Amino acid sequence: MKVYLIGAGPGDPGLLTIKGKDVLQKADVVVYDYLASDALLGYARPDAERVYVGKIAGNHALSQDGINKLIVEKAKEGKIVARLKGGDPYIFGRGGEEAEELLAAGVPFEEIPGISSTIAGPAYAGIPLTHRNFSSSVTLITGHENPDKPGSVHNWKALAASANTLVFVMGMKNLPDIARNLIEAGLPADTPAALVHWGTTAKHRSLAATIGTLPEEAVKNGFTNPSVIVVGKVVSLHDRLNWFEQKPLLGRSVVVTRAREQASGLAAQLAELGAEVIQFPTIDIRPLADYADVDAAVRDLPRYDWLIFTSANGVKCFWERLEAQGLDARALHGLQVAAIGPATAQAVR
The missing domain is CATH 3.30.950.10 (Tetrapyrrole methylase, C-terminal domain)
Structure with missing residues (x-):
């Protein structure tokens, strides 16, 4: 068991420290504030428990006493707790009070400084x-x-x-x-x-x-x-x-609907231009339960005239199945290949 009091930084997710990111990636529980960027939760394990304890004037999800009790209880369950606090925990963040509570309860802790607003x-x-x-x-x-x-x-x-x-x-x-x-x-x-x-x-x-x-x-x-x-x-x-x-897109919000694993490049470019990027994947790419039909088609490529890809996902998955059959690009000999995408599709021999 252990609690890490992590400074989430002032809001720009790029300002989180490397040590803070490393702890988020291994934590069993993430207890986070209103001022901690939502983007930082993406570093947490998919199975990690996420608990919001944000406090806005007149609207507290949990009192400070309640937060203190929560992080002690989660730690005593044998879990690694990442207490994610906006800015720096020890600069007007009441992190010192939380550290005192952990000390009194016999819970080991570390404070990971953050960049203060x-x-x-x-x-x-x-x-x-x-x-x-x-x-x-x-x-x-x-x-x-x-x-x-x-x-x-x-x-x-x-x-x-x-x-x-x-x-x-x-x-x-x-x-x-x-x-x-x-x-x-x-x-x-x-x-x-x-x-x-x-x-x-x-x-x-x-x-x-x-x-x-x-x-x-x-x-x-x-x-x-x-x-x-x-x-x-x-x-x-x-x-x-x-x-x-x-920055030209400062103050603008942009929704990115691509699959999360493919959206990172576009999201980073938009963020660099100042935009607030909201990732809202409308598709989810998952492996098939059975690749028998696909593998059979890959082995039988010579009988086809055209190989048409309709997305980058198609190219990636096709190549994985090609390699799984012990084949390489030579298996495409004699085929006409077309890719449908932003650029004009071109057929090649």
């Missing part, structure tokens, strides 16, 4: 969190608390006077209060500030403004959670370094 979202939006000309340090801050509550953990004056980059997560609801508190603490209202929504995913979009105008611009442009708030002079690089939002 606090870093990756701004990077994809062209905002380096540090830069020699603008900022030499970064402060990561939760925006989830009420900024006006007594005993707030935030020292607003220190944050406003730090001259570094401030990154707030889970702060959209409190954005007006965050901006007001920073300005009242002495941060100039014209300090560059930005929002990055669903950073690194096909839903990614960003908005650059100032800390004084950002709350109003957020409403005007319909920004909601999950969004990262970035405050600091590094935001001035947004317009010049914003490489990800230049």
Whole structure:
């Protein structure tokens, strides 16, 4: 038994670590969050149990206590559990709490770090969190608390006077209060500030403004959670370094209906262009229970005039049966061969 607390990264499935992928491929159970990309579940074994425990504001599939209990129970059944958490488990992910529960229950565990949205979202939006000309340090801050509550953990004056980059997560609801508190603490209202929504995913979009105008611009442009708030002079690089939002299919969803084993190339090309790829196979390629008739036809090729392939699957399966009979391309001597596909079919001797 063992539990792996895996950082799923910020949303782009390509940002999962190799170690995280290796664990997913061997896990008996995958317990995953709302912010963990669905594409990552494709790495799990077909027979692995998948348990969704996502938490969205006002809609929790399972409480944190329930999640803690679940991963302990699954591990004590003797299973390898992959606890897949968006971003990095130990950066505002409550992974530390889950690790403490596992330790108290005597369950061995490992934490596999992931790329945090606090870093990756701004990077994809062209905002380096540090830069020699603008900022030499970064402060990561939760925006989830009420900024006006007594005993707030935030020292607003220190944050406003730090001259570094401030990154707030889970702060959209409190954005007006965050901006007001920073300005009242002495941060100039014209300090560059930005929002990055669903950073690194096909839903990614960003908005650059100032800390004084950002709350109003957020409403005007319909920004909601999950969004990262970035405050600091590094935001001035947004317009010049914003490489990800230049992708032509960003914001578009494309359904790929090919068989899953054949769709990977097309899906990768679409994703590279920025599209959200939804794989929805409408066919399933499976071996026949009995190849007797096919094998008989392969052995009797000389009596045919034409060999016609209607798909790449046909070519692959035919060649497998040809080799199974101990034959090779010489068995096609005298046949006319045609392939039907995107290109014009051509007959060859």
